[in-house]
Amino acid sequence: MNLVIEQYTITTTPKYNFPQPTTDTILPQRFLELSLHSLRQVHNQAFQVNQQTFQQLSSLEQNPANLQLKRTPIPLKPDYHETIIAAVDTSTIKIGETSQGIIIAIRGATIWKQNRNYRYTRLGPFIFHITEDNKKEVYNTLETAYFHTSYSSSHQVTPNLMQMPTRLSSLLERWLQAMLSRTVTNGLILFDGSLTSGTIDTPVQRMKEILNIARRNGNTVLAFSKMTNLRVNGYLITDLLPEQEPPYLLETTGLQFKPPTTLLGDVYVARLNKANYAFRLDIDREIPLQDRMRALEKLIGNDLYTQSYPETLRLAHILCTFTANEVLAMQHFITRKHGIQIVNRPDMHRLLFGPFGKGEGYA
């Protein structure tokens, strides 16, 4: 049966051509094709509802012994000069299980702020039926579509079925990051997470390419991590805040990871307002020091802050996150469009331990 797929088009905004029609849009199209293809395989089957969310955990950070945190804060002064701020985030959720695999949904969001207004583009949700049989095909097809390298050629181990949601989500996130790097000029691009690469879903070359493109377009990439495991003398770096009026930065030194993990940014601790929260901040290492500070000052001068976290990035996260209502809607969609019946498989924890079984998620 031939599947006719509507051509995916992204409309342009007159202000700064975001995203441009010439931009490589093949990834979403492949996402859609694979999404539909994978769902067709599961047609008229029964599936078990599940609402387990996958947190896109940053790869396990080693904690180098020689990590130091400079105690002298670098004060920051807001620069109100109009600057475009863009951010990207993706999220994934498992919406059910079938006898062969899992059904997941992925969605990405880009937010940009210009002239005091926030705008967004939300991509998805894409729903996939991932099985042991098709996981390689799905991942490789998507990876090749954008990065021109297939999974098998990159000498990585085959991802486990349960890792597939975060792997596919990362793929979409990298593509959205690359899109922003290409389309935004002289702006600030905010990533969720760190600029650590060489991990299973962030090859060094891929991240370098994204940063290079961003730099060529006069952009500065700032990556905020909501959580970090980096510690100095046993304390989390984000807990070691000096008595200094925010906003300020604390610089770290001596951070090195074992290959193949590579840091493409310099790591800071950023406290951007009076809220008693600080975040790990990675700034593209190729950006001159003075430009880094200027970028951060523009960020402070142009964006809003809720608990020291940039609003643009917060909105990107909020807009891509799946709500319970959306999960219900997606279950409704796959039931209606693909004839998949919802079945209730008993929760073994509940079944065996009664009120003492807190559900499988608490195993």
Next chain:
Amino acid sequence: MKLYKKEGNILQILSFPTENAEKGDYLLVEDAEAGKALIAQVIDVQFACIPGVLEELLRTLPDGGEPIRGEDIDPLEIAPHITYIQDASLLICKIRATLENSMLTPSSSWLPSRSQSLVKKLSIPMLLKLANVDGKLPIILGGTKDTSLLTIDASALDGRLNIITGKKETGKSHLSKLLMVSLVGYKATVVVFDLNGEYSSLGMSADGKRNMYYDKIHALTPAQNFKVALNELHLNVIMGILIHALHLPGTSAREFRRIWKTLKEKGNLTLHELGETIRNLNCNQHVRDALSSRFHALVNSGFFTDNAAESTLLDECLQKAKEHGGAIVVNLRNTSTIDRQIVVEYVLGKLVDSLTNWKLKAVFLFAEEAHLYLRETYWDDIVTRMRHFGIFTTFITNQPDTIRESIYRQADNIFLFNFTNEHDLDVVSRAARVDAETVRSIARDLPPQHCLTLGHVVRDFPMVARVRTLDLKTMGETRLFFKDTN
């Protein structure tokens, strides 16, 4: 639709937007395995408590100001499913009956299967059929939401006490006219206390031509074409007028009774003779004054005459109505409060008299805003004693608190139009044949001309219908100052 909860006789049913269930609709909750079904009526529609809806709404207003603008690229078209789920509603339904082997019982004691039950809409014609609402004397009240007709049986009004109520300009009088002409069509005798002169022209169609009821509508206007000769009056009728309408004290009443009997025996029972007798009466000054003032009130009403040719015999009209069906419309429009009470006392007394003597089989009495002319003691009389004589009353009012609570408790049928005032709804909800939640919830949202019918006529299945139009010259329109300027 899916059965979600049952608490007492309340069902909660989950419904999706495409299923279009509204207040007043009937649902059939069918449990095939149990071989039974519940018949429930939607009395309220709420949003279903969908997890995540709050987050969904919040993220469209991130800073509490303008909604964030952007573009959703949703190639799988999930968005319609999201709104479909978000707009799901929870139908609060009242169980009306259980259907088992095509028989209806008012039970709600069993629990249908939540997972296996099939919930579907029950059309009004089907419900009417199940409830045996149809009969040999159909009266089409109007159309229901599902374009079917709500038909009641005229015999369900027979021997019953009915109330038509609702706020102003919602269509109460229109419905009472519809019921009245329908009863006349079935050769019933109808008496109407027409407070605003609305019923006199019902024998004409809207274009002014005579209609099928022309010969059956007998409009009587007191002091004009409706006068009574004293010698045709029964003593108990005139005593009723004097005591109840004109508040004649007991001693004076005894004296009047004596005068009346004396004149009657002499064959001199005329206004003139009565006046002279009172004037020349040798008795206590106060008694004479009391009788004299009541006599002048009777004379001034213009309702009484000595001229036999002038007097319209109510008996004749009633006799005609008895033979061919008809309505005696007592036009009280330009009548003063006292005169109104005199006329009503006379008519009611006359009716009781005729019914007691089996001159009449039964009468349907339509009383608009009865508190304006009905004495206190008559309320209970009408719903108890007079019902046994064969007077079956329909009260029509826009002030439900003017009708006593005992009347509501004994009302067999209630035709309820829109009310928004909580106090009014509270009063009506005291009726024994309906539950307060149904009245409060449905009546508040009724559009004009829509009537919630409750009680015996619909076999206790409350039903909403838009009252059908009538090709009648209705009169009674409110006189407007700006009518011709627009």
